[in-house]
Amino acid sequence: MLDDPLVLARLQFALTAATHYMFVAFTLGLAPYILVTQFIAVLRRDAARMRAVRFWGGLYLVNYAMGILSGLVMELQLGLNWSGLNEMFGYVFGAPLAVETMAAFFVESTFLGLWIFGWDRMGRWAHWACFLVVTGTAYLSAYWVLVANGVLKWPDGFRIEGGEAVLEDPMALVANPSAVMAFWHVASTALLVGGAVVAAVSAYHLARRNDPDRMFHRGVRAGTVMLILGVMPTVITGGTQFSLFGKEPPTAGLTYTADEIEAIEKASDSSVATAFGAAGDMVMMSAWAMISLAAGLLALVWLLRGLSKWRWFLHPVVFLPLLPYAASIGGWVFRETNRQPWVVRGHLTTADAMTDLSPAMALASFSFFTVAFAVLGGATLWLLARFARRGPEGGPLAPAPAEEAEPAPVRTF
Amino acid sequence: MDTVPVLFLTGLVVGYFVLAGCDIGLGMLMPYLARTPTERRRLVSAAAPYFLGTEVWLVGAVGVVAGLFPELKSALFGGLWPVFSVLLAAWLLRDAGLWFRARIDTDSWRRACDALIVGGSWVLALSWGAVLAGLIAGGAAPSVFTVACTLAVAALFLLRGAAFGAERLVPAEAGEAASADDAGRLTRVLARVALGAAAVTAVAAVLPGAAAIERPLALAAAALVPAAALAATAGLSGPRLSRHTSAVAIGSAPLLAAAAQALPLDGPPAGVLALAGIAIVPLVPLMAVGQVGLYRMLRRPAADTGFFASPPAPALPPRRRAVPDPAIRG
Numbered sequence: 001m002l003d004d005p006l007v008l009a010r011l012q013f014a015l016t017a018a019t020h021y022m023f024v025a026f027t028l029g030l031a032p033y034i035l036v037t038q039f040i041a042v043l044r045r046d047a048a049r050m051r052a053v054r055f056w057g058g059l060y061l062v063n064y065a066m067g068i069l070s071g072l073v074m075e076l077q078l079g080l081n082w083s084g085l086n087e088m089f090g091y092v093f094g095a096p097l098a099v100e101t102m103a104a105f106f107v108e109s110t111f112l113g114l115w116i117f118g119w120d121r122m123g124r125w126a127h128w129a130c131f132l133v134v135t136g137t138a139y140l141s142a143y144w145v146l147v148a149n150g151v152l153k154w155p156d157g158f159r160i161e162g163g164e165a166v167l168e169d170p171m172a173l174v175a176n177p178s179a180v181m182a183f184w185h186v187a188s189t190a191l192l193v194g195g196a197v198v199a200a201v202s203a204y205h206l207a208r209r210n211d212p213d214r215m216f217h218r219g220v221r222a223g224t225v226m227l228i229l230g231v232m233p234t235v236i237t238g239g240t241q242f243s244l245f246g247k248e249p250p251t252a253g254l255t256y257t258a259d260e261i262e263a264i265e266k267a268s269d270s271s272v273a274t275a276f277g278a279a280g281d282m283v284m285m286s287a288w289a290m291i292s293l294a295a296g297l298l299a300l301v302w303l304l305r306g307l308s309k310w311r312w313f314l315h316p317v318v319f320l321p322l323l324p325y326a327a328s329i330g331g332w333v334f335r336e337t338n339r340q341p342w343v344v345r346g347h348l349t350t351a352d353a354m355t356d357l358s359p360a361m362a363l364a365s366f367s368f369f370t371v372a373f374a375v376l377g378g379a380t381l382w383l384l385a386r387f388a389r390r391g392p393e394g395g396p397l398a399p400a401p402a403e404e405a406e407p408a409p410v411r412t413f
Numbered sequence: 414m415d416t417v418p419v420l421f422l423t424g425l426v427v428g429y430f431v432l433a434g435c436d437i438g439l440g441m442l443m444p445y446l447a448r449t450p451t452e453r454r455r456l457v458s459a460a461a462p463y464f465l466g467t468e469v470w471l472v473g474a475v476g477v478v479a480g481l482f483p484e485l486k487s488a489l490f491g492g493l494w495p496v497f498s499v500l501l502a503a504w505l506l507r508d509a510g511l512w513f514r515a516r517i518d519t520d521s522w523r524r525a526c527d528a529l530i531v532g533g534s535w536v537l538a539l540s541w542g543a544v545l546a547g548l549i550a551g552g553a554a555p556s557v558f559t560v561a562c563t564l565a566v567a568a569l570f571l572l573r574g575a576a577f578g579a580e581r582l583v584p585a586e587a588g589e590a591a592s593a594d595d596a597g598r599l600t601r602v603l604a605r606v607a608l609g610a611a612a613v614t615a616v617a618a619v620l621p622g623a624a625a626i627e628r629p630l631a632l633a634a635a636a637l638v639p640a641a642a643l644a645a646t647a648g649l650s651g652p653r654l655s656r657h658t659s660a661v662a663i664g665s666a667p668l669l670a671a672a673a674q675a676l677p678l679d680g681p682p683a684g685v686l687a688l689a690g691i692a693i694v695p696l697v698p699l700m701a702v703g704q705v706g707l708y709r710m711l712r713r714p715a716a717d718t719g720f721f722a723s724p725p726a727p728a729l730p731p732r733r734r735a736v737p738d739p740a741i742r743g
Contacts, residue, residue, distance in 0.1 A: 061720065065512035069505055072468075075475055076501045079490045086490075090483020091685045098480025099692040105476075106469045107696055110703035113465040116720045117710055133699065144692075170688040355494070365498055372502070376509050383516050396516065396720055 005362035009081045009354050012366045014336070016074045018329050019373050023067035023380070025328050028142060028186070029194020030060050031135040033222060038131055042124045048213035051392055055215065056198070057115075058387055058395035064112065066380040073369060075101070081365070084353035085343060089151065092158045092165045092173065093344075096147040104141035108134055119397070143183050150179025152344050153335070154244060160254040165347070178244060182335075185237035189331070191230030192291055192324040199223025199298065201388045203317035206308050212392055217308050220317075224302060227295040235288060238331070248346075255347040264349060268341035280333030287327035294320055415680035418481050418689075423671075425477060427664045429470035430541075431573075434663040436460040436467060438574015439581075440507065440534030441567075442599070443527065446578055446592045450520075453527060456592065459581040461511045461721030466707045468508070481689060484677040493547050500540035507533025515721050535567075542566030548670035549618075549632065551625040558617040565614045568607035569639070569663040572646065575599040576655035600655035604646035607662070611640060626673050635672035638665045 034056050041049035075097070079086060085093060114122075115130040122130070151157075157172030158165040167173065202219030211217055256264065298317070301307050339345050343353040357365075387395050439446075439460045447456040478486045490497055510529030514522075542563030550558055578596030615636065618626065626632055642661040645654055670676070680686065 062516065065508075069508055069512070072472060072508075073501060073505055075472065075479075076497065079475070079479060079486055080494060080497060080501070083487060083490060086479065086483050086486055090486070091480065091681055094476075094480035094483055094486075095681075095685050095688055096480070098476040098689055101469075101476025102473045102700075103693045103696040106473045107699050107703060109469045110466050110700065110707055113462060113707045114703060114710070116465075117462055117707070121710060133703075166682060167684040167688070170684055173688070355490075357494075361494070361498075368502055369505075372505060376505075379513060383513070 005357045005359050006351055006354055008359075008362040008366040009357065010350065012369060013074075013077060013081065014333075015370060015373060016070060016077055017336075018332065019377050020067065020070035020074050021328060021332055022325060022377075023063050023070060024142070025186075025190055025193040025325070026063045026197060027060065027067050027138055028190035029192070029226075030056060030063070030197065031131075031138050031194075032191075033194055033198055033226065034060060035128075035131055035135045037222075038128050042128045045124075048215070051213055052215035052218070054397040054399070055392040055395050058397040059197075059201075059384060061112075061116065061396055062380060062383050062387060066377060068109070069376060070373065071105075073373075077369075081355050081357065081362075082343070082353050083355040084348065088163065088348050088353075089165045089344060092167050093148055093151055095167065096144045096151075096173070100141055100144035100148070104137045104144055108137035108141060111137070116397070120399075139187065142186055143179075146182045146186065147174055147176060147179045150176040150182060152342075153339050154178035154249045155344050155347055156250045158251065160251075160347070163255075172250075178241070181237055181241045185234065185241065185331075188230050188233035188237055189324065189328055191226045192234060193321065193328065195223045195226025195230060196291070196321040196324050197223070198226065200318050200320045203314040203320075204389065205391055207311045207314040207318075210391060211308070215392065220298075220307055220314075221302065224295065224298040224307070227291065228299060231288075231292045231295050238284075238288075252346045261346050265341065268349070270337075270340045273337040273340040277334050277337035280330040280337065283330030284327045284334060287323045287330065291323050291327065294323070415678075418477070418680050418686065419678050422474060422477050422482065423668070425470050425474040426667045429467065429474060430667055431660045431664040432463070432470060433467040434570050434573030434659070435577035436463040436574075437507075437534045437538055438570040438572065439578050440530045440574070441538060441571055442574050442578060442596070443531050443534075445599075446582065446595055450523075452582075452592050453523070455582060455584065456578070457511065457514055457527075457530070458721055459578070461514075462707075462711050464508065464511055466704060468504075481681040481685065482678065484679065488677055489544075489548075492552060493544055496540055496543045496547060500537060500544065503533045503536035503540060505533075507537055511721065534570075538567045538570035539563055541570070545666060545670050548676070549626065549673040551627065551674055556617070557620065558614065561610060561614040561617045565607060565610035566666055568603060568610050569659075569666055572600060572603040572607055572643075572655070573659040573663045575603055576659040579652065580656065597652045597655075600646060600652045600659070601648075604643050604655070604658075608640070608643040608647055611636070611643065627675055628673055632669060632673040635665065635669050639663075639669075 034053060037049055037056065038053045040046065041053055078097075111130045111133040115127065115134060118127050118130060151173065154176055155165075156176055157167060157169040159168050160166070198219050200223070202216035202223060205211060205216040206220060252258070252261070294317075297313075298307070301310065301313055306313060341349050341351070343350045392398065439456060443453065443456055447453040478489070506529045510526040510533060514526035514530070516522075542565070543559065545566055546559040546562035549562065550556070575596045579593050579600065582593040582596055615633075618629075618632075639662040642658040642665075646658040646662070671678075681689070
């Protein structure tokens with residue numbers, strides 16, 4: 001298996017994308033919560049809520065780091081390992097990604113820098129507005145990435161000229177049903193991830209009777225609200241996507257005839273991909289069922305006034321984030337294996353899209369980035385858990401304590 | 414309207430080299446400029462806020478190349494796959510070092526992160542040198558020219574880092590500014606080194622069979638710009654001028670590749686351009702406000718503490734408190 005560059009390149013991309021999405025989902029889920037908390041804090045000049053913003057913001061930043069690291073590897077890997085996609089769909093697939101990097105990521109990262117370094121230096125509304133821009137561009141970023149992804153699944157808006165896709169209808173590209181439905185699905189599942197994380201971290205501290213500024217008392221309630229808000233939209237936006245199943249995309253037949261497509265699909269052995277897809281589907285569905293049950297239980301315990309007190313209930317809530325993470329990864333595995341053997345359905349097979357790599361090159365690239373991601377992703381998760389447990393004292397954004405005396409600098413030449 | 418996307422891309426690439434040259438160069442110089450833990454913390458706190466704002470220029474450039482210049486992307490990544498893979502690896506590890514350094518308060522953790530920052534910065538700068546050498550020579554085959562050009566570009570990064578360090582390494586409170594003084598003195602030395610490396614590169618370029626340069630005259634004319642900037646920095650008033658001359662020198666480096674070879678810079682079809690324009694142009698003011706705001710805020714000397722240079726944090730709280738807090742109600 002390890003001597004087949006195609007298997008390695010696919011596995012490498014799957015691992016990169018899955019790692020990336022874990023951290024992206026956290027970003028998308030936590031951003032609205034921080035935004036609202038900071039808005040209330042600024043509006044009421046509430047120092048206690050602002051300390052909560054520092055705490056959650058610290059977790060946001062530790063997580064964001066890994067989101068960027070995996071995101072830039074993913075962007076470059078598309079170019080390096082999947083040049084066939086670039087050659088045939090350069091403009092159609094690349095244009096949304098160009099917009100994503102410029103109009104979304106560029107602005108997002110810059111304003112996040114302003115938000116970090118503008119603390120206590122900017123007006124409070126200007127500082128909040130920085131995070132408003134960060135949140136807005138994070139979602140804009142998700143939208144444009146899904147526009148690029150949507151083309152793969154539901155190719156539309158272009159014609160084929162000389163074996164190359166030429167953009168014909170930009171509106172069909174940006175309003176691609178596969179992209180738009182996936183965007184709302186991602187947005188609602190992000191609420192589940194964010195809600196579960198906020199509720200779990202709050203529950204951890206409440207179970208230990210550690211509730212400075214009552215931030216975790218509010219946190220577990222906000223997390224519950226986010227879960228309740230996210231549960232139904234998730235299943236609705238997910239379910240509507242099945243309406244595209246079994247239908248021919250509008251550009252079917254432009255590259256290959258129906259017979260050729262059938263022959264390619266028959267000739268390819270997609271049994272492994274299908275098995276992965278079925279497993280992903282099952283994980284996603286069962287995790288969703290458990291999340292809705294958990295959301296209901298949280299609401300019930302809230303009504304019974306036990307949400308900040310009942311330790312036996314709070315302890316298992318700490319493990320709640322495992323569910324939406326499992327569902328998210330399962331959902332992506334399902335979506336991406338579903339169109340195999342195609343990378344662009346009916347136009348370009350995954351095998352043809354790959355750069356012509358020697359087995360040694362593919363193995364070197366795969367080994368390095370897999371090990372690096374395992375180490376960096378593991379370190380980030382460990383740091384997140386550590387700062388979440390530590391609470392608002394000493395987090396990454398905690399205000400600097402009074403300067404302590406430092407040893408006199410000794411310069412060694 | 415082919416010129417607009419080309420200018421846009423040029424701006425992104427030049428902007429990346431000018432701005433990221435600061436934090437990459439400073440990372441390379443870390444072992445020399447920062448020898449005590451305090452100095453190292455100050456150096457990271459000087460460089461780290463920049464990388465967040467500077468690497469987006471490269472991400473943007475990669476996106477624009479992918480979306481608006483797919484042929485250029487094939488030309489770049491096809492011929493230089495190994496170099497770009499190493500560059501990506503170095504970028505990843507360097508960023509990881511910068512992000513993670515302040516998160517754990519132990520010496521061994523900081524040493525490991527410093528190693529990633531220094532090693533990553535060096536490999537990143539050398540990879541950029543190899544990329545530019547490969548583009549100018551029309552192929553990445555190792556030769557005297559490739560090696561000399563790679564080292565010359567690395568020297569430009571070092572010079573940019575030293576010029577940046579001379580300003581940013583001044584402590585916020587009055588006192589000894591040894592790192593900043595060292596960096597200031599280093600600019601003149603580095604400018605001479607870079608000038609020497611550039612001269613060797615020029616000689617290597619005219620050696621028979623060394624490099625297949627399509628437009629040698631255009632390249633020679635374009636090379637006069639960084640050469641003049643380096644010569645100005647190498648003189649007695651070099652350190653004073655270095656902030657601007659180092660920017661000119663490193664900013665013109667990627668343009669030499671465009672001068673030497675006819676890169677596939679045909680603009681995108683009208684539909685793609687319209688889509689990108691409509692989606693990007695409304696956000697350009699926001700990009701400008703954000704970037705200008707960020708660099709204005711970071712213009713003053715680096716603070717000793719902050720997100721990327723946290724002071725020691727208190728230990729973890731006890732896992733369980735014995736006495737329930739009466740303030741918590743249901």
